[in-house]
Amino acid sequence: MSVLLDILGSVGMWEAVLRIATPLIFGTLGVLLCERVGVLNLGIEGIMTFGAMVGWLTVYSGGDLWLGMLAAALGGAVFGLLHAVLTVVFGLSQHVTGLGITLFASSFSYYVFRLAVPTSSSPPTVEPFRAYPVPGLSEIPVLGPILFTQTAPTYLALALVAVLAYGLYRTPLGLAMRMTGENPHAVDAQGIDPIRLRIGTIMAGSALMGMGGAFLTLAAFNSFFPTMVQGRGWICVALVVFALWRPGRALLGALLFAFFDAFQLRLQTVVDGVPYQLFLMLPYVLSILALIAMARRARVPQALMQPYRRGER
Amino acid sequence: MTRVLELDHITKRFGAVTANEDVSLHLEKGEIVALLGENGAGKTTLMSILFGHYTADEGSVRVKGQALPPGKSRAAIRAGVGMVHQHFALAPNLTVLENVMTGTESLWKLRSDRAAGRAKLMELSQRFGLKVDPEARVADLSVGECQRVEILKALYNDAEVLILDEPTAVLTAQEAESLFATLREMAAKGLSLIFISHKLHEVMSASDRVVVLRRGRVVAERETAETSKEELAELMVGRAVQRPERLPARPGAVLLEAVDVSLGGKGAASLRGVSFRLHAGETLGIIGVSGNGQTTLAGLVSGLYAPDAGALLIKGHAPARYDVPHAIAAGIGRIPEDRNAEGTIGDMSTWENAVLERIWAPEFSSGGMVRRAAARAATEAIIRDYDVRGASVDGRIRLLSGGNMQKLILGRVLTAGPDILIAAQPSRGLDEGAIAGVHERLLEARGRGAGVLLISEDLDEVIGLSDRIRAIVGGRLSPAIPAERADAQLLGLMMAGDWTAAERIEAEGEAK
Ligand SMILES: Nc1ncnc2c1ncn2[C@@H]1O[C@H](COP(=O)(O)OP(=O)(O)OP(=O)(O)O)[C@@H](O)[C@H]1O
Numbered sequence A: 001m002s003v004l005l006d007i008l009g010s011v012g013m014w015e016a017v018l019r020i021a022t023p024l025i026f027g028t029l030g031v032l033l034c035e036r037v038g039v040l041n042l043g044i045e046g047i048m049t050f051g052a053m054v055g056w057l058t059v060y061s062g063g064d065l066w067l068g069m070l071a072a073a074l075g076g077a078v079f080g081l082l083h084a085v086l087t088v089v090f091g092l093s094q095h096v097t098g099l100g101i102t103l104f105a106s107s108f109s110y111y112v113f114r115l116a117v118p119t120s121s122s123p124p125t126v127e128p129f130r131a132y133p134v135p136g137l138s139e140i141p142v143l144g145p146i147l148f149t150q151t152a153p154t155y156l157a158l159a160l161v162a163v164l165a166y167g168l169y170r171t172p173l174g175l176a177m178r179m180t181g182e183n184p185h186a187v188d189a190q191g192i193d194p195i196r197l198r199i200g201t202i203m204a205g206s207a208l209m210g211m212g213g214a215f216l217t218l219a220a221f222n223s224f225f226p227t228m229v230q231g232r233g234w235i236c237v238a239l240v241v242f243a244l245w246r247p248g249r250a251l252l253g254a255l256l257f258a259f260f261d262a263f264q265l266r267l268q269t270v271v272d273g274v275p276y277q278l279f280l281m282l283p284y285v286l287s288i289l290a291l292i293a294m295a296r297r298a299r300v301p302q303a304l305m306q307p308y309r310r311g312e313r
Numbered sequence B: 001m002t003r004v005l006e007l008d009h010i011t012k013r014f015g016a017v018t019a020n021e022d023v024s025l026h027l028e029k030g031e032i033v034a035l036l037g038e039n040g041a042g043k044t045t046l047m048s049i050l051f052g053h054y055t056a057d058e059g060s061v062r063v064k065g066q067a068l069p070p071g072k073s074r075a076a077i078r079a080g081v082g083m084v085h086q087h088f089a090l091a092p093n094l095t096v097l098e099n100v101m102t103g104t105e106s107l108w109k110l111r112s113d114r115a116a117g118r119a120k121l122m123e124l125s126q127r128f129g130l131k132v133d134p135e136a137r138v139a140d141l142s143v144g145e146c147q148r149v150e151i152l153k154a155l156y157n158d159a160e161v162l163i164l165d166e167p168t169a170v171l172t173a174q175e176a177e178s179l180f181a182t183l184r185e186m187a188a189k190g191l192s193l194i195f196i197s198h199k200l201h202e203v204m205s206a207s208d209r210v211v212v213l214r215r216g217r218v219v220a221e222r223e224t225a226e227t228s229k230e231e232l233a234e235l236m237v238g239r240a241v242q243r244p245e246r247l248p249a250r251p252g253a254v255l256l257e258a259v260d261v262s263l264g265g266k267g268a269a270s271l272r273g274v275s276f277r278l279h280a281g282e283t284l285g286i287i288g289v290s291g292n293g294q295t296t297l298a299g300l301v302s303g304l305y306a307p308d309a310g311a312l313l314i315k316g317h318a319p320a321r322y323d324v325p326h327a328i329a330a331g332i333g334r335i336p337e338d339r340n341a342e343g344t345i346g347d348m349s350t351w352e353n354a355v356l357e358r359i360w361a362p363e364f365s366s367g368g369m370v371r372r373a374a375a376r377a378a379t380e381a382i383i384r385d386y387d388v389r390g391a392s393v394d395g396r397i398r399l400l401s402g403g404n405m406q407k408l409i410l411g412r413v414l415t416a417g418p419d420i421l422i423a424a425q426p427s428r429g430l431d432e433g434a435i436a437g438v439h440e441r442l443l444e445a446r447g448r449g450a451g452v453l454l455i456s457e458d459l460d461e462v463i464g465l466s467d468r469i470r471a472i473v474g475g476r477l478s479p480a481i482p483a484e485r486a487d488a489q490l491l492g493l494m495m496a497g498d499w500t501a502a503e504r505i506e507a508e509g510e511a512k
């Protein structure tokens, strides 16, 4: 019991929560955007991998860290465009296209990585984002180190939650996006082209996914390896359901998952005699339980996964 | 008079189907024009072209003298054209205000001005007497209210020309009446309107001028004052139409019996202690304003729901289980109320839709394999026998006009030869000719000994087809009266929940 309290009482654990949550926040917001306009994007796992690779490669080739983030966002947007053209313009199956993009983007990332770094057994490293203590705020006891001594991309992710929450619910563009996910015919009848809106939104969402991937290589770790996304993309897809398609709840979900993850990592080191795989499972099992609890209240965008063709009834 | 709208020589083809051929139409300021035509005549297509949803193959659209660029709804909206679609274009999970405001502000504005939007909406709602709650979720509204939202949406965009595609198809008689009162008021205030309807009495009472389309062409244009219902019906169909006569019934054994059934509403009104009997060879009409439990009753009989209390006996036995396969196996056929949601699967082909309900029957599958040739032949027969226009065996059913979809469903049900037929609002959205056809088929089914449970809001239909009539009010059934005793006044009383006269008539019948 005291072991648990020790873990829960340590500042390091809570500081890790926000760090682990950051790529999930980016990814979840990305999936959320796509689904809000009615398109499932299972390309996320591959797009995150590609973002991780491109971000890393940009910095490795001498670029600035922020240039790396930007490159990851652009790379994500390009894959988003591919997904959009196939699913929105041609109306192909969103599941199949998304999985295809994940397979393609993952392998392509590894391919490019091998071109750039042909030989070497230990992956080369870059100088990652350093924690940036917010002047003043980081001095606050307990909260300071947990919330205000993070890397810059983490602050960006948190800011994006607010921006998206505001954007979706307070701006005309956000309203049009939500309407597109509910009934693209209605949007069209109001003189907005739902197809262009979908394409643009998917690109933006995929850019966020790319940045989530880049966080892994440029802040959480400092090098790239092909399997590093490790299912985080899939977690994001589930978190969006948990979040009931709302940005604020998406943040909550990401934090919850990250909490379980940070917790099990520390449990592994203090509890003996239990196979560590059981601890690894913990966050996933708890996520599934949380998902079941929430999903019953879910109000799915009504037009999710329904292609829209113009000039048809 | 100023001409606000001109359609010039519009032609539109969908593959082999010519939906509009050389159609010209104009509209003066403050005028109400009714557009009339059979199912599949091309009315919706024409209006969709005008609104920029479809692009015409030939011809042009001019609003106040200015040509509209083809295929751009935005331009049509800017020019002051508003459209109320046949299938509502609303987002159920959003609020009324959100539905109305979408696309009305510049997309790149950093803040949506809801307060101003709400003020404008409330002002319009007041001015035209269209009551709505701006914060209500559209999914919680009745169809009548959705209709109002659709009209407000158009008015909010400062429409001067308003197009309504079958606005009353899903409204109750009272709702329709108040809608037309509103429309006339709008016209008096300078709006110009085109509305589509299959109901001739509406056309006669609400329009200034009537344009009749047949098979994509304008076949006639009349001043409303100088024409009659009969002439319009004939112009529309190309021949005189008459609804069939009902011969006296020869009721047989009890096929279906509900004993004190109660059933909590499944998203619709609930049933509270419903009892009735349906005999072979008779039609039992259930009349009522929608939302009084009809949907639940239809669902109960077709096996969608099991009763919470009481029993439903089919040919004297309670079914082994209350589900759809058992209901179908017991010989129940259904014509569902909402053909898009419950009657068809839009993206599947006509033949799949035609046989899906009975795909396990040996006719259509054996050893787990679908017998396509047989299924397609059966579909072809339905298309031919039931005059389903515009349908091809492999075409997606979504592309059919509403009325033709209904004919296909009717054909599908009747060719299976059900013992018990449940028909919920069977002629909703159908033209005069098609209604006569549907009625004929329903009478035929009864004539060969099926029991028909007819659920309808239409007085004429219920009186014309039923042998006995009950009203449904708040989930309860009134006593049954013979159709001979029914008139609009008595049925009106029954639908309002005043059953004293009906009870007396039922008692008289039993005393005899
Ligand atoms: N997008 C489309 N693709 C193919 N065919 C179409 C399409 N839209 C309409 N049609 C066909 O064009 C014809 C005219 O259809 P339309 O919907 O205009 O009829 P309508 O007069 O509105 O009929 P209803 O009274 O049943 O609503 C029909 O035969 C229909 O099947």
Ligand SMILES: [Mg+2]
Pocket (backbone or CB within 6 Å): B043, B044, B045, B086, B165, B401, B402
């Ligand atoms: Mg139509």
